[in-house]
Amino acid sequence: MNQTERNLLMLLEMPYEDVSRPRGRDRVGYDLTTAKPLRVTTRVSGPVNWVTVPERPDLTLQSLGRATTIRKGDVFSFFVQQHRRAARDLCQLFMKSKDGDDLMQIAARCKDKVNEGLFNYALCFTIVHRKDLRRTRLPTVVEMFPNKFVPMEALTKAQVEVNRAPLDQTEPVIIDHGPDFATTTIKAEHRVSYWREDYGLNSHHWHWHLVYPIEMGVNRDRKGELFFYMHSQMLARYDMERLSVGLNRVVKLDNWRAPIDDGYFSKLTVNNSGRAWGTRQDDTVMQDFRRNDFGLESFTVTDLEQWRSRILAAIHQGFMVNREGERVPLSDDVTSGKRGIDILGDSFEADADLSVNSQFYGDLHNLLHVAIAFSHDPDFAHKEEVGVMGESATAMRDPVFYRLHRFVDDVFQQYKLTLPPYSMDDLSLPGVVVERVGLRQGDQTDILVTGWSDREFEANRGIDFAAGMPVMLRLRHIDHLPFNYHIMVNNQTGADKQVTVRIFLAPRRNERGEEMSFMDQRLLWAEMDKFTVSLKSGSNHIERMSKDSSVTNPNEFTFRDLEEGRPAEPGTSENSEFDFCGCGWPQHLLVPRGKPEGMAYQLFVMITDFEKDKVEQTASDRRCANGVSFCGILDGKYPDKRPMGFPFDRRPPPRVMDSDLTKAADLALLDNIFLHNITIRFTDDVLQKETTTTTTTTT
Ligand code: CUO
Known part of the structure; x- marks a missing residue:
């Protein structure tokens, strides 16, 4: 890895700390406290590294566009269109940089001004999508945001141990986390929580949505179809896992007026301040969204039902209708260059840039995530945070994710069943x-043969435990030979x-x-x-x-x-x-x-x-x-x-x-x-x- 890549990746560490704070023992940090050149220092003895970053008068608040509209400390949710717009502006700024060094300078100077999740998203997006950075690999999201993978209690315990450790201790503090930690045998759904809460599963989902973003000016080949297929395959695997532990296959969530049987309590935090993700009691009913804190306009369950009816009607009549009122046929016999499943995927997910008619078919899948994620506090009466369903790195922990996506898949399957069988x-x-x-x-x-394996990650890349103490996460997960x-x-x-x-x-x-x-x-x-x-x-x-x-x-x-x-x-x-x-x-x-x-x-x-x-x-x-x-x-x-x-x-x-x-x-x-x-x-x-x-x- 060259120095440019090293400097870029370092910006993905410690998302909740100011960029000017040094990072841990034998780590480096940026200093942006003045308009002087950017300084990178080590905290311990040894050579001090300096990276010279000239002042950037070209970077004004205006150049950040809508990127400052999401408050720091809040959850950045790609399911929310206003957040996607903020991301688009920041990504455009980053994508315009001349090269890796230029990107690092711009990103370093923006970091403290924008929401932490948004910053991380935009920098990862840029690294993935820029051709000149295609050799730069992303580190796992587990190390960038340990708080999205390990309960607060475990992180706090580690912090206490760090505080008590002698200053010269070099042995890392270990946080063990595994399938036994959050589950009870009372709820049947817990039998498969080792799978839903798997670090790899949730990182995969985060990464997939980063590589296949919506409304970001990225039109990847067969994106709508892959949205269908990748999620459909997840469900197949989840059902196989369920059958393995004696559970029935997952039941679609299609009655949005009925209570959602299973609640979910993630025990995770949304940021480094200890604020918890919203929780959902068993039998919570999805409600109209009327919060004013999330940059999102109100919508009702009726809106969702209406969009669903229109999509189903399109499937059964064989065409969608575009904004000009013209028919767009749905067929997998590729004549227009885009398959019906692809058109449907883009309009259902939904990607307003690619949807046949986003006014008419709405934003169904994304806002279902949002409605469920806020079902515990839909009008902000309790000032509670969004639930894990509101974020791609955490959504798959919740049993309702699979019920929602079984509904989504069922709609796609209704379309697939209108097609002639293969010859x-x-x-x-x-x-x-x-x-x-x-x-x-x-x-x-x-x-x-399947069983368990352990994988270690450095928690101190994402969270500052102070004293520069190494803190390792040791995650136990299902595996096979x-x-x-x-x-x-x-x-x-x-x-x-x-x-x-x-x-x-x-x-x-x-x-x-x-x-x-x-x-x-x-x-x-x-x-x-x-x-x-x-x-x-x-x-x-x-x-x-x-x-x-x-x-x-x-x-x-x-x-x-x-x-x-x-x-x-x-x-x-x-x-x-x-x-x-x-x-x-x-x-x-x-x-x-x-x-x-x-x-x-x-x-x-x-x-x-x-x-x-x-x-x-x-x-x-x-x-x-x-x-x-x-x-x-x-x-x-x-x-x-x-x-x-x-x-x-x-x-x-x-x-x-x-x-x-x-x-x-x-x-x-x-x-x-x-x-x-x-x-x-x-x-x-x-x-x-x-x-x-x-x-x-x-x-
Ligand atoms: Cu991946 Cu609903 O799309 O989570």
Whole structure:
């Protein structure tokens, strides 16, 4: 990492401290107390580093535009349009900077003037979206905002220990946090809180919304469709997790006048002042929003219901209506260049810049987040803070997130069910036969093992515990042992053939232990991997490692990883031709938990013709090493021409070969599709993991 990157990333540390405060032992800090050059000092003995920042008379309050409209200390919520406008102004200012050094100077001088969350968002946004900074990686949000991941009580305890520690103590104070800390057995929903409150899950969601922002002048390829697909996949995985712990699949929240059964108490704080996130009691009813403190105009539950009716009507009549009153047909047969699901996603999320008609279809998904996030104090009568549903880094902790998104997904699925089923031509690949599929994990075949792992983060990057004391977060999380797929494919086409391998996973049985119909299981198939392989003529053995999944990221980078140029995973190098686009699914959540006695799952492996799947990219497009299924390719096109979720995104064709299609297994009558039973076994232990190297091989 060069000095410019180092200086930039340092601005992401200590979000709640003034930029002029030095940061901890052996750390550095900015000094902006005067109009003199910016000074960077160390607090301990050793060389003092200076970064000269000239005065910036060009930076006036006006140049910040609406960025100062959000109060410091408040939650910055991307679900609120006024906050998005503030972000847009600050991001534009940052994006206009000449280079990394210029950006650092501008950002350093703005930091104390704007809301902390907004500042962090705008700087991260700029680092992600500027082409000249594409090699600069973001540190994990866990270290930037430990208060959004660990309860205040644990942080306060750490502070007390720091205060008591001798001044020369070098051993870090450790904050242990894990699945047992916040849960009771009284509420059934707590059985799966280890998953909802997982640091990787919530960082993923924060990162995804950063990379796919709305109303920020970023129009990424198939953004609306990916909004549908990524959230839909989250739900599939959540439901698999629920079935693993004996819970029913999540029920959509579509009656907005009825009490919301499950409350949520995050025990987290919104900033460093100890102010708590709003909490929600069981059976709270969503109400009209009438607060004047959040930069948001009032809206009613009726508004939300009306927008929903209009979107559903559009789906059922087959078109939306734009501002000019013209029909915009909804169809996934790409004729206008944009699929129906993409148009619908942009109008539903909603992105006012891309919505067909934001006046008419409203801001439904975003304001549902807001209405739920303020349901405990909708008129500010109690001066309570927003709930965790109001922020992308915390929303997935709350059980209602999944109920809301099941509703969102249900609307998208209603659209998908209006489309004709895939034809045999879409589904089959003549001359390519999948003969066998298997999994190897250590010396076990077709058994995956899950359990717990620990990951450490530096809490003192985000919170100033004073005295420069190192404070580590040790987070316990669900994980699995790495495994390999083995796929035997016979290429009978008589020539080499480039193909796409698509791998999905779903539980075999429903809550009642019954085998599921195709339509029942359809929404549970989680994408595990998707990759291109060149088949030689005849027999091919494809071996693929789980950690190379197109869905997942390698481990997140800590500040220290970045400073020391350490790749987050063995086998990956910092300067590889690929970038880590960062917003992928956490690798440690790739496999659902399963049950101690073993739980029956199915692998669905499908081979499709790469000629039909491929997307032309320009040479300069950024390539991602991992995570492309959910992250796409920055500055490039989504690298798979098929509709996202193919082949499970549509109703099944009535007949496959000579058989009526009732189950996914019937699709496997096609030669290029194979269904394979596996078992997932949960061990309530810390996993012993070996390190392995990266490969996709065919022999
Ligand atoms: Cu990601 Cu509702 O969109 O949270």
